[in-house]
Amino acid sequence: MRTLFSTLAAALAVCIAAPAIAQEKTLNVYTYESFIAEWGPGPKVKEEFEKTCSCKVEWVGVADGVELLTRLKLEGEGTRADIVLGLDTNLIAEAKATGLFEAHGFSPKDLTVPGGFSDDTFLPYDYGHFAVVYDSEALKNPPTSLKELVEGDPAEKIVIEDPRTSTPGLGLLLWVKSVYGDKAPEAWEKLKRRVLTVTPGWSEAYGLFTKGEAPMVLSYTTSPAYHVIAEKSERYKAAAFSEGHYIQIEVAGLTRTADDKDLARQFLTYMTGPDFQSIIPETNWMMPAAKTRDPLPAAFDALVKPEKTFLMSPEEVAANRKAWIDEWLAVMSAK
Amino acid sequence: MIFARAERRTLDIAGALALGGVLAFVGAATAVLLAHAGQGAGSGAGAPLFDAYILRVARFTFLQATLSTLLSVALAIPVARALARQRAFFGRVWILRLSAVPLGLPALVAALGVIEIWGRQGVVNDLLRLAGLQNPVSVYGLTGILIAHVFFNLPLAVRFLVAALDRIPPEYWLSSANLGMGGGAVFRLIEWPVIRRVLPGIAGLVFMLCATSFTLVLTLGGGPAATTIEVAIYQALRFDFDPARAVLLAFLQIAVTALLLFVLSLFGRPQDEGVTAGRAIRRFDGRRRRVTDGLVILAFTLFTAAPLLATLVSGLAADFGRLALDPMLHRALLTSLVISLASASLSLAIALPVVLVPQLAESGASGPARLIMAVGLPAVGSLILLVPPVVVATGWFLMLRLFGETGRFAPAIVTVINALMALPFVVRVLEPAYRTHLARTARLALSLGITGRRRLMTIDWPALKKPFLTAFAFAMALSLGDLGAVAIFGAEGFVTLPWLLYSRMASYRTADAAGIALILGVLCLLLTLPSTAPERVPERPGPDA
Numbered sequence: 001m002r003t004l005f006s007t008l009a010a011a012l013a014v015c016i017a018a019p020a021i022a023q024e025k026t027l028n029v030y031t032y033e034s035f036i037a038e039w040g041p042g043p044k045v046k047e048e049f050e051k052t053c054s055c056k057v058e059w060v061g062v063a064d065g066v067e068l069l070t071r072l073k074l075e076g077e078g079t080r081a082d083i084v085l086g087l088d089t090n091l092i093a094e095a096k097a098t099g100l101f102e103a104h105g106f107s108p109k110d111l112t113v114p115g116g117f118s119d120d121t122f123l124p125y126d127y128g129h130f131a132v133v134y135d136s137e138a139l140k141n142p143p144t145s146l147k148e149l150v151e152g153d154p155a156e157k158i159v160i161e162d163p164r165t166s167t168p169g170l171g172l173l174l175w176v177k178s179v180y181g182d183k184a185p186e187a188w189e190k191l192k193r194r195v196l197t198v199t200p201g202w203s204e205a206y207g208l209f210t211k212g213e214a215p216m217v218l219s220y221t222t223s224p225a226y227h228v229i230a231e232k233s234e235r236y237k238a239a240a241f242s243e244g245h246y247i248q249i250e251v252a253g254l255t256r257t258a259d260d261k262d263l264a265r266q267f268l269t270y271m272t273g274p275d276f277q278s279i280i281p282e283t284n285w286m287m288p289a290a291k292t293r294d295p296l297p298a299a300f301d302a303l304v305k306p307e308k309t310f311l312m313s314p315e316e317v318a319a320n321r322k323a324w325i326d327e328w329l330a331v332m333s334a335k
Numbered sequence: 336m337i338f339a340r341a342e343r344r345t346l347d348i349a350g351a352l353a354l355g356g357v358l359a360f361v362g363a364a365t366a367v368l369l370a371h372a373g374q375g376a377g378s379g380a381g382a383p384l385f386d387a388y389i390l391r392v393a394r395f396t397f398l399q400a401t402l403s404t405l406l407s408v409a410l411a412i413p414v415a416r417a418l419a420r421q422r423a424f425f426g427r428v429w430i431l432r433l434s435a436v437p438l439g440l441p442a443l444v445a446a447l448g449v450i451e452i453w454g455r456q457g458v459v460n461d462l463l464r465l466a467g468l469q470n471p472v473s474v475y476g477l478t479g480i481l482i483a484h485v486f487f488n489l490p491l492a493v494r495f496l497v498a499a500l501d502r503i504p505p506e507y508w509l510s511s512a513n514l515g516m517g518g519g520a521v522f523r524l525i526e527w528p529v530i531r532r533v534l535p536g537i538a539g540l541v542f543m544l545c546a547t548s549f550t551l552v553l554t555l556g557g558g559p560a561a562t563t564i565e566v567a568i569y570q571a572l573r574f575d576f577d578p579a580r581a582v583l584l585a586f587l588q589i590a591v592t593a594l595l596l597f598v599l600s601l602f603g604r605p606q607d608e609g610v611t612a613g614r615a616i617r618r619f620d621g622r623r624r625r626v627t628d629g630l631v632i633l634a635f636t637l638f639t640a641a642p643l644l645a646t647l648v649s650g651l652a653a654d655f656g657r658l659a660l661d662p663m664l665h666r667a668l669l670t671s672l673v674i675s676l677a678s679a680s681l682s683l684a685i686a687l688p689v690v691l692v693p694q695l696a697e698s699g700a701s702g703p704a705r706l707i708m709a710v711g712l713p714a715v716g717s718l719i720l721l722v723p724p725v726v727v728a729t730g731w732f733l734m735l736r737l738f739g740e741t742g743r744f745a746p747a748i749v750t751v752i753n754a755l756m757a758l759p760f761v762v763r764v765l766e767p768a769y770r771t772h773l774a775r776t777a778r779l780a781l782s783l784g785i786t787g788r789r790r791l792m793t794i795d796w797p798a799l800k801k802p803f804l805t806a807f808a809f810a811m812a813l814s815l816g817d818l819g820a821v822a823i824f825g826a827e828g829f830v831t832l833p834w835l836l837y838s839r840m841a842s843y844r845t846a847d848a849a850g851i852a853l854i855l856g857v858l859c860l861l862l863t864l865p866s867t868a869p870e871r872v873p874e875r876p877g878p879d880a
Binding site: 033034037038039040060063064066067069070073074075078080094155157162164165192195196197198199200202203204206207208210211212213214223226227230285322326328329332333334335 | 443550562574740
């Protein structure tokens with residue numbers, strides 16, 4: 001009887017204590033799903049940050065960066081998000097237009113993002129260059145420039161993503177635009193002969209590629225690192241293009257409606273610090289945006305380091321995206 | 336009169352609830368989205384709806400869906416006839432069971448499965464290379480889309496047709512054998528009238544599935560020339576954030592298809608139901624055609640099973656030891672099973688009035704309200720497939736955010752959306768079966784005073800158990816494979832199998848994804864077991880049985 005009583009008492013104590021824990025500060029972070037997957041950066045980030053902030057990190061993970069912005073637009077002022085992490089530079093203009101974000105107020109000095117990105121509302125946490133990843137067993141002479149890709153042998157195919165539905169697809173569109181400018185339609189006209197198919201998203205394209213359907217796919221310079229580290233395979237490599245590569249920078253910002261802005265800013269500071277940055281490479285398979293504690297793993301050192309980085313301003317992308325996609329559609333849909 | 340008064344009243348109430356409920360669920364979401372237009376619309380807002388792009392997309396949608404439907408249905412007829420004739424064909428029941436599996440596979444998995452057979456590095460091209468062909472044959476383009484859609488829908492059409500042929504009174508086969516009828520006469524006089532009655536329904540369903548196809552069309556289509564309205568809807572809702580445009584495009588999709596369904600409905604004719612003493616089916620015409628039928632069935636099985644086999648082989652490469660211990664997988668499996676069970680039950684509950692009220696109205700007892708329901712219920716039951724789940728889910732998200740944490744509602748919304756998506760399947764399984772059953776038993780049951788629950792348990796259930804279980808299996812498979820509505824809510828902890836599959840795929844974990852695909856496929860196969868359990872034949876088996 002006594003044990004029963006003490007068990008009950010203990011249970012009661014737990015019940016009373018639980019709300020007390022729940023009452024400590026909570027930081028709601030909206031992000032994309034793969035960030036908080038068990039192998040993603042999320043679990044480690046949560047564990048480390050919670051140690052320093054005496055707060056609780058709550059994740060909400062949606063499918064991808066675009067979905068993240070949609071989610072915010074749907075929620076508007078009522079959003080519970082304190083931090084939004086996972087937009088990329090192409091989405092920044094639209095994200096600012098929602099009026100939901102507040103300036104971070106930092107002037108970070110030691111960011112290592114190429115292309116000199118800086119913004120008063122969003123801070124970068126990682127980046128990757130788009131790249132053509134190829135199967136070294138199927139392709140002996142990979143293209144060394146975008147020009148070679150565009151003009152190469154039509155029998156050697158590439159799978160690309162659709163700019164209407166996917167971020168890498170839009171990335172390639174901007175890349176070609178950056179290199180070819182007004183001549184972009186002509187470039188697409190030629191590249192089209194090598195395009196096996198245009199998939200709705202990265203997963204479909206990469207799936208076709210790893211099944212061997214095409215020797216090339218539009219992906220990231222960091223993709224080979226996954227195969228080297230997780231699969232011990234050197235088979236897949238990124239092709240370095242002499243013109244330079246278009247960059248995707250992933251950013252985070254704090255919302256105007258954040259409950260505790262000091263806490264949110266504390267998170268942003270942590271995010272650009274070495275602890276967070278050291279987690280990124282081998283969990284998010286992207287390049288860190290600032291200094292890490294230790295040197296990067298060897299597989300990352302071996303990656304293609306673009307000599308030139310293309311990045312259009314968010315405003316330019318927002319203003320032209322529709323027209324450029326229409327231009328792309330006209331060329332790619334023609335028989 | 337085929338229903339007692341109390342039954343009629345129950346049906347009226349159920350019909351009103353079903354029609355009102357479905358319309359309210361979809362209507363509310365649509366209204367909220369339309370009302371939301373204008374606020375915070377993105378850069379794509381305000382584009383004219385009927386620009387050249389949309390017209391081209393609508394034309395392509397119609398073209399590929401029509402071709403896919405014609406192919407699937409035209410091929411299904413000989414296959415179904417062969418399967419109905421060869422009742423002792425080796426593995427026949429497993430061939431029928433396979434038909435529900437493609438439904439439960441996410442489009443990405445199906446696309447990769449099809450590619451392993453028909454792709455540039457696929458089995459077919461390997462064979463062609465062996466035969467001396469230099470360059471691989473590329474299916475990317477309309478060909479690829481058609482192959483994938485036939486892979487998805489041919490088994491479905493075959494399953495429906497075999498069920499219809501199996502409902503033919505066994506006495507007919509006895510008579511036709513006694514009369515010495517040839518194959519042509521059997522087709523014209525016995526099989527075709529039955530096929531003709533169910534064909535419009537099947538064709539309509541296949542058309543809707545193909546018209547709303549998204550991932551398959553883009554992935555296998557070879558380029559943006561192959562774009563469906565569904566892609567434009569997704570684009571409007573996601574990238575351009577223009578909900579009003581998304582809703583209008585959905586209306587366009589519904590209008591185009593409603594027109595086609597109407598034309599199809601003119602084609603179908605009601606047919607007199609034959610009576611039967613309930614003896615076992617014996618096909619005396621089976622022996623003569625054993626070889627040709629065998630070849631037809633073999634070709635069909637190869638075509639359907641090959642991509643599934645490819646999925647199986649890829650899946651076996653997964654590390655199941657680790658997957659089996661993966662707590663995420665456990666949670667996803669449990670969530671998916673609970674959601675699909677709930678949505679299949681809900682779907683069947685909605686389907687009953689959709690099937691029965693029109694038959695009640697036909698039997699003569701019709702007031703204006705009942706007539707409206709008799710027209711409205713089947714229309715809603717069909718067209719619901721054309722309302723993009725992402726539109727409904729987004730509308731509900733907007734509504735529910737007013738009530739706090741939206742993640743809490745996610746399972747309920749996904750369940751209802753899945754139930755509605757399955758409705759056209761469920762109705763098409765139950766409707767013809769119920770029609771035959773009522774024609775055979777309703778008057779007798781009524782005259783004996785067996786009504787209500789007693790009729791349900793003693794007369795209806797034993798005869799309709801199989802169609803019910805089949806419908807349930809279809810609905811569950813569909814729900815298991817659906818990613819759609821989960822994506823918008825993104826609540827922590829709400830993980831379904833397709834969501835987990837896509838998530839693994841998106842972080843390079845291809846083997847995990849293939850393993851999950853295999854699990855989904857096996858689940859769908861298991862689901863079909865109850866509805867295809869071998870019949871206990873009440874007669875002594877004859878030489879042909």
